[in-house]
Amino acid sequence: MTDISPQSYYQLAIVSGAVSGHGYAALPPELLATEQSVARQNPAAALTLNRSLCRNLLKEFTLADACWVFPEKFHFLYEQQLQRIENLLTDKPDSYFSFDNDPFRKDLAILCHRLIPCGAEFATPFSGISRSLIFKGGLRQAAKFIQVIARCRGIKPFLELHMHPHYTTAFNPEGWIETYENLADLLAANPSLLGFQSTSWFLDPALVEVSPHLSYLREVPERCGATILYAGEDDCDYSGAFATSQTRRDLYTSGHYKPRLFTRIWPRKLLIQRIWQKL
Numbered sequence: 001m002t003d004i005s006p007q008s009y010y011q012l013a014i015v016s017g018a019v020s021g022h023g024y025a026a027l028p029p030e031l032l033a034t035e036q037s038v039a040r041q042n043p044a045a046a047l048t049l050n051r052s053l054c055r056n057l058l059k060e061f062t063l064a065d066a067c068w069v070f071p072e073k074f075h076f077l078y079e080q081q082l083q084r085i086e087n088l089l090t091d092k093p094d095s096y097f098s099f100d101n102d103p104f105r106k107d108l109a110i111l112c113h114r115l116i117p118c119g120a121e122f123a124t125p126f127s128g129i130s131r132s133l134i135f136k137g138g139l140r141q142a143a144k145f146i147q148v149i150a151r152c153r154g155i156k157p158f159l160e161l162h163m164h165p166h167y168t169t170a171f172n173p174e175g176w177i178e179t180y181e182n183l184a185d186l187l188a189a190n191p192s193l194l195g196f197q198s199t200s201w202f203l204d205p206a207l208v209e210v211s212p213h214l215s216y217l218r219e220v221p222e223r224c225g226a227t228i229l230y231a232g233e234d235d236c237d238y239s240g241a242f243a244t245s246q247t248r249r250d251l252y253t254s255g256h257y258k259p260r261l262f263t264r265i266w267p268r269k270l271l272i273q274r275i276w277q278k279l
């Protein structure tokens with residue numbers, strides 16, 4: 001099926017109803033099947049269709065289609081992203097517009113209301129807390145898990161944060177405080193959301209020694225009501241911990257650092273107290 005028109009392809013993306021999966025990258029099964037079928041016969045045609053899909057989603061994008069109440073600041077955060085996506089439609093080569101390219105899937109997720117720009121990172125509003133955390137860190141962690149879930153009053157729905165590798169302007173201590181403010185505003189405006197969570201190597205307490213300039217990422221949330229739990233070993237072949245830091249790469253090679261994942265769970269009740277303002 002290489003002869004589908006950009007308009008019909010766009011219609012496949014906006015059908016209401018089930019998408020495959022719960023994560024930000026979820027897309028309607030019929031769209032995915034069509035993309036694969038086109039790509040098998042003509043990979044270049046699939047990329048062209050995906051670029052036009054992105055253009056059409058951008059053209060038709062409106063915050064009114066989202067199921068969330070957006071505080072004023074979010075209008076600005078969305079404007080920034082829509083401008084960024086418009087620029088990449090002209091600046092990026094065709095290869096960018098592949099469904100296998102995670103940054104592009106994140107762009108589509110923003111346009112399909114599956115990722116909300118929050119500042120330093122983006123939140124998917126369809127997530128829950130993994131029950132397996134109860135078994136990952138011994139009895140003490142199990143007790144902390146039960147306590148934080150009781151405080152949240154459930155395991156879903158939670159906002160789950162993700163980083164966009166092409167948008168890291170606010171990934172710094174001031175930008176993260178702004179992000180917590182934005183998340184508190186968003187949770188205050190949407191009482192059904194129980195809190196936010198995220199999992200990363202950069203929440204590892206070992207960073208106090210390994211990369212002290214990143215220790216604020218764990219310290220501020222911990223001091224302001226978040227619970228941080230051990231979530232397992234990171235995959236050393238793909239870990240983002242090695243993407244930008246020669247120091248972390250060297251420490252890994254010499255056996256002094258191994259990236260580990262930690263999950264941060266911040267209950268809405270505690271987040272909206274904005275304790276960071278009093279630190």
Ligand SMILES: CC(C)(COP(=O)(O)OP(=O)(O)OC[C@H]1O[C@@H](n2cnc3c(N)ncnc32)[C@H](O)[C@@H]1OP(=O)(O)O)[C@@H](O)C(=O)NCCC(=O)NCCS
Pocket residue numbers: 163165168171199200201202211213214239240241243244245246247248
């Ligand atoms: C998360 C991320 C944006 C943090 O970037 P960052 O704030 O610049 O912090 P990094 O430790 O990665 O910095 C890289 C280099 O910049 C320098 N640097 C950045 N901020 C610094 C600071 N405040 N003081 C000193 N050096 C600093 C360091 O030289 C460091 O290299 P080194 O560790 O070899 O010394 C970055 O690591 C990244 O893009 N990672 C890949 C994607 C990823 O992992 N995402 C999260 C998935 S869960």
